[in-house]
Amino acid sequence: MHAVVLRYIDQVARFGSIRRAAETLNIASSAVNRQILKLEAAIGTPLFERVGNGVRPTPAGEYVIRHARDTLADWQRTRTNISALSGNIHGEVRVGTIPSAMISILPKALDSLAQAHPNLKFRVLDMAPSDHAEEMRAGRPDVAVLFIDRRYRDYEIVAQLGAKVGVIMRPDHPLAKRSQLTLTECSSYPVTMLDDPWLLFESTLQNEFIRSGAELNTVLRTNSMTLMKQAISSGMGLGFFTPVGFLDEIRTGQLVHVPLTEHDLAATDIGLFVHRGRARSPSVQLLVRALSDEFVRAASDLRNAPTKA
Amino acid sequence: MHAVVLRYIDQVARFGSIRRAAETLNIASSAVNRQILKLEAAIGTPLFERVGNGVRPTPAGEYVIRHARDTLADWQRTRTNISALSGNIHGEVRVGTIPSAMISILPKALDSLAQAHPNLKFRVLDMAPSDHAEEMRAGRPDVAVLFIDRRYRDYEIVAQLGAKVGVIMRPDHPLAKRSQLTLTECSSYPVTMLDDPWLLFESTLQNEFIRSGAELNTVLRTNSMTLMKQAISSGMGLGFFTPVGFLDEIRTGQLVHVPLTEHDLAATDIGLFVHRGRARSPSVQLLVRALSDEFVRAASDLRNAPTKA
DNA sequence: ATGCCCGATGCCAAAATGGCATCACCTGGA
DNA sequence: TCCAGGTGATGCCATTTTGGCATCGGGCAT
Structure with a gap:
């Protein structure tokens, strides 16, 4: 369908080297080089700046690279859509999400889909929020579960969930009966912290949390969510999370969530x-529907087992 | 840059005929035919249904055709953006608009741009509102001035203007001193009507207006806005419009606008x-900025010379 | 200074594309 | 009913495009 030069410039930009791009493309470097030279001649502007040890995109090149990648991605989606016409839902859905959603909401949704559609693939992006923002701005994820940010204009918010950040603890903890808490009230008790606390909050919220966090008695610091859960369950300390990642434990009374009063966090x-642009793709629709269902279920869980009576 | 097959299938779909498409492409029909056959073989699905007197897209074909057109349009915009890097703002901006905006807002904005950027081209689409909706849904216009409709999710509303539909008349008309009017109050006086009244209103509003309009004493019915203006100015009858198309006349006191109380219209x-997706294109930005200025100016005009004291 | 890796280029083979003539088929009108 | 004029498909050939290989000249780091 598409001219090879699209793949060529994509790879060349990725590696910053014509020869290495040619290598991964299983093709002679001269062929790649010529395609680029021809394209530059056709446009009338250099697309890559030749530096000693490779090439680097010019501003014009950036435009063309983006166009090439957009085109190839759109072609991939088109193929997927066509295939879906004959009932074969396959292809890959890219999902960006916060860790909380990876614990319960996302796995449940994926599980319900995986059974019905074995050919459906998912790519879940677990990364720093700054990269999330970058991905969202670039429009790469098809679906995302994130703290609400209206600046992502290419995305529509189809469901939301009031998920105040709060304190997770055992029901027999001294603070468990409170209806709300401040960070300073927590400072007299041991707490556990995700090693990448910025994973949980938007950049504006990070600062306050980290600032207050510095005064907290952090008894455990880990990047393992599993260990974290075990530690909190065994009474090792408090945890700071939205209730979303602990829906099951809260419902069964195993753990308790008390919201923080700090306004920015709450x-x-x-x-x-x-x-x-991709909301109508069958595979995306399937995932969105499944996630919506989980959102509804989560909302009802939060209502029935409120953060504290 | 792009494979010729993109242009081929675009034209074939446009004409519903391989031979005629080949003709307008100045190429042998066999070449076009083969490209399509090859593409179908590559995808594994027929893209066109062969009917006796030509071809008709299959559902899969519709997807591919849309992809091809999107790709070519995006490539065009990419070329434009690249050219803009060297300070040469050119290219074509597609504008969809209601007639009212064509009278004052749009011409003023275009005029101010045409002087500074002689290479900038505009395509203003004047058509039935159903076609407007279709165009907007297909995402073809870059910029549009329309009655607000939140369903156009691919578009962002960057400025708005309270423009209640009302009655346009000479200041010495018996109704000119009123602060508001109903359609029935107008029925005792001669009125003028745009021959295509649906041009002015969203489909849901059309019905009421036309229904009430049937009882009006329509002394003049024309599709010429110029004649319309002359007729109202010479006291031939009332006109039903937003004030937007009559900003100059209202400001100078030549004409008066009294809003209608009918809720749907007002x-x-x-x-x-x-x-x-195209808001960042330089040419689009220029036009948007110019139109925003005109929106502001229009809003201030409407405030200073209110529809009636 | 000397390898080493880079992109550019000349030469040739291979592949893709296009043009022409022709075939088989469908459709609409005598 | 049949014929005329249209359609897309296909075989054959010329042209164009693309790719592979070897090689050149030039930066860059050791």
């Missing part, structure tokens, strides 16, 4: 984002 | 729509 909601 | 606002 104001955060989790949203289900769908890329506007 | 609730309409005019919005400046920009396609989300």
Whole structure:
């Protein structure tokens, strides 16, 4: 369908080297080189700046590279859509999400889909929020579960969940009966912290949390969510999370969630984002529907087993 | 840059005939035919259904055709953006608009741009509102001035203007001193009507207006806005419009605008729509900025010379 | 200074594309 | 009913495009 030069410039840009791009493309470097030279001649502007040890895109090149990648990605989606016409839902859905959603909401949704559609693939992006923001701005994820940010204009929020950040603890903890808490009230008790606390909050919220966090008695610091859960369950300390990651434990009374009063933290909601242009793709629709269901279930869980009576 | 087959299938779909497409492409029909056959073989699905007197796209074909057109259009925009890097703002901006905006807002904005950027081209689409909706849904216009409709999710509303539909008349008309009017109050006086009244209103509003309009004493019915203006100015009858098309006349006191009380009609606002994905294109930005300025100016005009004291 | 890796280029083979003539088929009108 | 004029498909050939290989000249790091 598409001219080879699209793949060529994509790879060349990725490696910053014509020869290495040619290598991964299983093709002679001269062929790749010539395609680029021809394209530059056709456009009338250099697309890559020749530096000693390779090439680097010019501003014009950036445009062309983006166009090439957009085109190839759109072609991939087109193929997927065509294949879906004959009932074969396959292809890959890219999902960006916060860790909380990876614990319960996302796995349940994926599980319910995986059974019915064995050919459906998912790519879940677990990364730093700054990269999330970058991905969202670039429009790469098809679906995302993130703290609500209206600046992602290419995405529509199709569901949301009031998920105040709060304190997770055992029901027999001294603070478990409170209806709300401040960070300073927690400072007299041992707490556990995700080793990458910025994973949980938007950049504006990080600062306050980290600032207050510095005064906290952090008895455990880990990047393992599993260990974290075990530690909190065994009474090792408090945890700071939205209730979303602990729906099951809260419902069964195993753990308790008490919201924090700090306004900036409490104001955060989790949203289900769908890329506007791809919302009609069958595979995306399936996932969105499954996630919506989980959002509804989570909301009802939070209502029935409120953060504290 | 792009494989010829993109242009081929575009034209074939446009004409519903391989031979005629080949003709307009100045190429042998066999070449076009073969490209399509090859593509179908590569995808594994027929893209066109062969009917006796030509071809018709299959559902899979519709997807591919749309992809091809999107790709070519995006490539065009990419070329434009690259050219803009060297300070040469050119290219074509597609604008969809209601007639009212064509009278004052749009011409002024275009005029101010045409002087500074002689290479900038505009394509203004004047058509039935159903086609407008279709165009907007297909995401073809880059910029649009339309009655606000939140369903156009690919577009962002960057400016709006409270523009209640009302009655336009000479200041010495018996109704000119009123602060508001109903359609029935107008029925005792001669009125003028645009021959295509649906051009002015969203489909949901059309019905009421036309229904009431049937009882009006329509002394003049024309599709010429110029004649319309002359007729109202010479006292031939009332006109039903937003004030937007009559800003100059209202400001100078030549004409008067009295809003209608009918709720559905009065609730309409005019919005400046920009396609989300193309808002950053220099040419689009220029036009949006110029139109925004005109929106502001129009809003101030409406405030200073209110529809009636 | 000397390898080493880079992109550019000349030469040739291979592949893709296009043009022409022709075939088989469908459709609409005598 | 049949014929005329249209359609897409296909075989054959010329042209164009693309790719592979060897090689050149030039930066860059050791």
